[in-house]
Amino acid sequence: MEKRVTFRGWLLPLALIAPQVIISAVFFFYPAGQAVWQSLFIPDPFGLSSQFVGLGNFEFLLSDKFYRASFVTTAIFSTLVTLCSMIPALFLAVIADRLIKGAGVYRTLLIWPYAVAPAVAGVLWLFMFNTRVGVVSWYLGQLGYDWNHVLNGTEAMGLVVVASAWGRISYNFLFFFAALQSVPRSVIEAAAIDGAHFWRRFFTIVLPLLSPTAFFLLVVNVVYAFFETFGVIHTITGGGPQQSTTILVYKVFSDGFVGQDLGSSSAQSVILLVVVGLLTVIQFKYVEKRVHY
């Protein structure tokens, strides 16, 4: 049975949803509309003149093989970031959930990295892996491995993935940990009495019960990897070496705010919006079917 609150008249419900609608309109619909409008022009940086080009910006972008390649880079990057931030988070949450002593301390420590801004996280990781003065790259050198993310694209990708996923693990950990608390103890105990060992109980009982949380985090993390990671990329690699870490959102930033090419930048953000929209629709249509609420 659904619980439903009924209102008499329109005024109160409208007033109640107004804040959310206004915020969405001001911070989302208006700028998104502006982006769509600007994507049809090639303006000069100062806004003194602007030339209507129709879909010219999109044509220019899609005929650029480097732009097309950055879709692949983005796909690899966001898949890796999502996996690397969710799996360790789940693992840590399960472990922390089993702790009897000192759980609070572990929880607090695990949440800390979330407070670090992406750009700062980027700088921290950059220092550790700096090819000359980095601690980690020095140890790798001692082991005979010559770390050089400045020229090696695979290493650069690995580094930005880890730096982007690191802070995110805390965020995911919080959600998984809260979800684990709500798994009914009686079900687990019953399974334990039946002789199911820990991992068996985890995969047959806990994981299905966590699926709504996991699905929510999947959507949120994909959006994060698409939109919020440019600070990390900017500080660590600047999109290089060559174009191996140039993801779509970084190109939006660098073309718009470094290159002053606002037309192309707008067109790219429109494309990005469409891509993420489609991804979310796909997730809700196919992945959500496997989620048990």
Added chain:
Amino acid sequence: MKKNLLGALAVTTALSPVAAMAQTEVQFWHAFTGRLGELVKAQVEEFNASQDEFVVVESHKGNYSETLNAGIAAFRAGEQPHILMVFEVGTATMMSAEGAIKPVYEVMAESGASFDPDAYIGAVKGYYTTTEGDMLSLPFNSSTPVLWVNRDAMEAAGVDPDTDLSTWEKVGEVLDQLKAGGEECPLVTAWQSWIHLENLSAYHDVPFASQDNGFAGLDTELMLNGPVQVAHLTAMGDWAKDGKFIYTGRRNEGGANFRAGECALFTESSAGYAGISSEAEFAFDVRPLPYWEAVVSEPQNTIIGGASLWVMEGHKADEYKGVGEFLSFLSSSDVQAAWHQNTGYLPITAEAGEATRAAGFYDENPGTDIAVIQMTAKEPTANSKGLRLGSFDQIRGIIDEELEAVWSGEKTAQEAMDSAKERGDALLRRFESAN
């Protein structure tokens, strides 16, 4: 704590209108922090103290790109400063912004401040003047690439530190010796596109782009895939493969390695002087940028990097008078000579250079005049006056990407530069249609 902050804010907001009423305010946005920021502040304070009609208010707006962005955003909002610092790659963007900028020669003529365009060093001035010779922005901080040598590292590898490094042919031999002598980082560079393509082209008097490197029109195309550039990058690529040239990144990351004493040779801006002289715990000296003997018997001049000051449109006439006075003050010989000696940036007037020499600065700090000589030894040609390309920041990004492919051995120099030309030209065409 919070209370104090609020109190301080209240005081500053309360005080500033009073100051504005008494004197005409001139806003100056710049990109300098640290030591350079202090020096700019000192210049402004000196100007403010020297007269009581105008007051210049300096604000730091982030790095070069961020300062330019802040200026652009402010102009769109109608809140632009009077003076905006713009780095040299933003020059074409600013030049094309007719209606947003007020050319410096106009400002100076209207304000009646003393201004002699011929007093400025040709190679510095040329970057910021039209082909008709009108100065559009005032050169502020200009530097040029030189070769820095770690003498201790040379000796440790068994190479005479006074050996001739004037040509790349000789540098190549020294790199062999350094490598053989156990040096792990024989050569490192900063700003690879600026030094090893833009300056290389000017120094050997070959074009970097058509239409006089973009000075003569927006319908310019890159010409960086010519034989001189390709030969140089091929040599560099070979050195990279043999571990004789170490690539550290797109900006000036290599500076940290050199200053820590890890590298023997370093191609970097003359303005690296401040950092190297304060941090290096080894004997170093400065040499002119090497050239290829096989290409030219003696090199042309190098070109500059750095920033200039642009005056923005949309202010009152008496405020422009203040702008004129301030720019005139900045160009004065004493201010320039002090700036040059403190920072390693070039003096923008010939007179300031002579004053520095007369004061004995070059004798006490050997090598600090090399950049000046390198820039001024020859009258600039169409190939060595500078570069004026739209979307140049992005084009440099493309060049960086292609150079990385050369250093890692994935592309030959010719393939990489052909690709850079193709990609860069597409951006130039876009810029042409936007302006």
